[in-house]
Amino acid sequence: MSISRRTVLLSALASTAAGGLAAAGTTTATAAQAAPAASAPGDVVGKITVGYQGWFACPGDGAPINSWWHWSANGGQPPSPSNTTLTSWPDMRDYQHTYPTAYANLGTGQPATLFSSWDDQTVDTHFRWMAENGCDTAALQRFDPVGGEGPTRDGMAQKVRTAAEAHGVKFYVMYDVTQWTNMQSEIKTDWTNKMKAHTASAAYARQNGMPVVCVWGFGFSDDHRDFTAPACLDVVNWFKSQGCYVIGGVPTHWRAGTDDSRPGFADVYHAFHMISPWMVGRISTVADADNFLANLNTGDLADCRAHGIDYQPCVIPGNLQAGDRAHGDLMWRQFYNLTKLGVQGFYISMFDEFNEGNQIAKTAETAADVPAGSGFLALDEDGTACSADYYLRLTNDGGRMLKQQIALTPNRPTPPVPGGTGPTGPTGDLALRRAASASSTTQAYSASNAVDGNASTYWESANNAFPQWWQVDLGSAQPVKRLVLTLPPDAAWASRTQTVAVLGSADGRTFTTLSAAAGRAFDPATGNSVTVSLASAATTRYVRLQFTANTGWPAGQLSGVSVFSS
Numbered sequence: 001m002s003i004s005r006r007t008v009l010l011s012a013l014a015s016t017a018a019g020g021l022a023a024a025g026t027t028t029a030t031a032a033q034a035a036p037a038a039s040a041p042g043d044v045v046g047k048i049t050v051g052y053q054g055w056f057a058c059p060g061d062g063a064p065i066n067s068w069w070h071w072s073a074n075g076g077q078p079p080s081p082s083n084t085t086l087t088s089w090p091d092m093r094d095y096q097h098t099y100p101t102a103y104a105n106l107g108t109g110q111p112a113t114l115f116s117s118w119d120d121q122t123v124d125t126h127f128r129w130m131a132e133n134g135c136d137t138a139a140l141q142r143f144d145p146v147g148g149e150g151p152t153r154d155g156m157a158q159k160v161r162t163a164a165e166a167h168g169v170k171f172y173v174m175y176d177v178t179q180w181t182n183m184q185s186e187i188k189t190d191w192t193n194k195m196k197a198h199t200a201s202a203a204y205a206r207q208n209g210m211p212v213v214c215v216w217g218f219g220f221s222d223d224h225r226d227f228t229a230p231a232c233l234d235v236v237n238w239f240k241s242q243g244c245y246v247i248g249g250v251p252t253h254w255r256a257g258t259d260d261s262r263p264g265f266a267d268v269y270h271a272f273h274m275i276s277p278w279m280v281g282r283i284s285t286v287a288d289a290d291n292f293l294a295n296l297n298t299g300d301l302a303d304c305r306a307h308g309i310d311y312q313p314c315v316i317p318g319n320l321q322a323g324d325r326a327h328g329d330l331m332w333r334q335f336y337n338l339t340k341l342g343v344q345g346f347y348i349s350m351f352d353e354f355n356e357g358n359q360i361a362k363t364a365e366t367a368a369d370v371p372a373g374s375g376f377l378a379l380d381e382d383g384t385a386c387s388a389d390y391y392l393r394l395t396n397d398g399g400r401m402l403k404q405q406i407a408l409t410p411n412r413p414t415p416p417v418p419g420g421t422g423p424t425g426p427t428g429d430l431a432l433r434r435a436a437s438a439s440s441t442t443q444a445y446s447a448s449n450a451v452d453g454n455a456s457t458y459w460e461s462a463n464n465a466f467p468q469w470w471q472v473d474l475g476s477a478q479p480v481k482r483l484v485l486t487l488p489p490d491a492a493w494a495s496r497t498q499t500v501a502v503l504g505s506a507d508g509r510t511f512t513t514l515s516a517a518a519g520r521a522f523d524p525a526t527g528n529s530v531t532v533s534l535a536s537a538a539t540t541r542y543v544r545l546q547f548t549a550n551t552g553w554p555a556g557q558l559s560g561v562s563v564f565s566s
Contacts, residue, residue, distance in 0.1 A: 044345055048346050052171075055070045056116060126352065131167040135351070137205050139174040140157060142176065175214065188238055219250055278314060315346045430474050457559060469544050485529070486562075494524065495521070495522065
């Protein structure tokens with residue numbers, strides 16, 4: 001089993017950045033924005049990238065490794081309180097195939113089961129969540145593929161490619177060189193003979209016209225990555241000679257060459273096209289995030305710009321089991337600080353890292369959703385109720401702020417529970433800031449604009465291509481009685497009638513009609529708002545609006561969709 005990245009952290013790292021506390025958004029941060037960015041937006045610059053492990057397996061799932069891979073300390077035995085590698089428990093409601101463990105039943109009385117990354121439905125579900133929550137690109141972790149894990153990792157690369165293509169998410173290969181004995185030669189062979197083939201996919205990430213590859217681990221000062229600087233520089237330059245855009249997953253203190261970074265690696269770091277310093281285990285509070293902004297992030301960005309390098313800092317939700325998350329405030333502070341600083345993108349660590357407790361994938365909501373007596377903390381550990389998908393939704397809003405789709409704000413706009421308390425107080429709107437998707441979009445008029453709480457932003461489908469649909473995932477099955485559909489209140493939006501049907505689904509695949517197709521008249525004189533009341537409450541998770549006509553423009557259009565249970 002590969003060593004967790006957390007096992008190499010130095011205990012003093014978080015404190016080394018705290019030499020001089022500075023408030024977020026100081027004049028130093030503003031000055032860092034003076035130089036032009038190295039690269040224009042692409043599949044990583046200006047985007048949200050999530051680290052994707054894809055390293056969970058279970059006996060009987062068909063994976064070549066045939067073990068409780070990354071679930072158990074002893075992979076031959078099912079995970080239990082005495083045989084586990086977990087620190088967080090996933091929310092299991094969206095998985096079709098589950099595997100029984102040796103944990104006690106959940107607090108609800110349901111069996112304690114886990115998923116396998118090898119199941120196609122698991123990977124498809126994860127990439128659907130990414131697409132619904134503004135995760136633009138997935139960095140597929142690839143450890144030493146020459147050992148016994150190799151065949152399973154090879155298969156996972158194809159599964160990720162298939163899911164990325166299906167859901168319109170980009171992906172790239174991120175090599176983790178931890179404990180890779182013959183890395184310098186074998187990483188080149190692996191790319192040439194196996195991974196390079198995936199760059200033929202339309203879903204493979206490109207930046208500046210080049211396929212993206214990342215190497216994580218060069219320059220770290222621990223014994224598990226004891227490569228020399230010349231060997232590392234050779235690998236970076238080799239990938240560049242292959243026409244790749246090369247990202248470096250580097251130590252936190254890469255610029256100083258101290259603490260977690262070996263000295264003498266400056267030439268290696270500056271050879272990368274993009275620098276992405278590691279952050280897991282380095283901060284645990286909002287004050288820590290502010291310290292890092294003042295003492296590390298600001299200088300990092302200035303150094304990168306001086307050398308024509310893109311800067312992609314790591315954003316973490318926090319270790320759930322350690323109680324670091326502060327119901328999203330820690331993560332939002334990083335989004336705010338780094339957006340204001342002017343960084344080139346975010347690397348979210350991680351999507352599915354249930355081993356270290358810093359996952360954003362759907363997670364157990366309450367103590368009733370984890371195995372009894374296990375000691376696992378749920379998302380409500382600090383007394384604030386959070387939906388299972390809260391950190392996915394929070395990531396979506398952080399990305400929208402980075403892309404200037406919403407205003408820069410230090411105040412977290414994402415309510416921990418949909419319909420709960422947001423920036424304007426309780427709303428009762430089940431759809432507010434929930435994951436939205438659509439059959440198509442035009443330009444930047446994305447599906448999420450219809451649930452962002454901003455009346456001036458809107459979704460628009462492809463033009464002259466009816467029928468089209470827009471839908472929202474309420475997160476769980478909810479009683480739905482009434483919908484309010486809106487267009488922007490600006491008088492420039494003349495009266496129009498859109499023919500819209502309302503559909504509902506429990507699983508996002510099979511839909512039933514809740515309200516038949518009918519002309520819905522939008523009139524700016526009455527607020528450009530239409531209320532659709534259902535004859536009787538329908539319990540549904542996915543609400544889809546089907547558009548077949550629009551008298552004002554040849555596309556489906558919505559600036560707001562609110563869903564209510566009464």
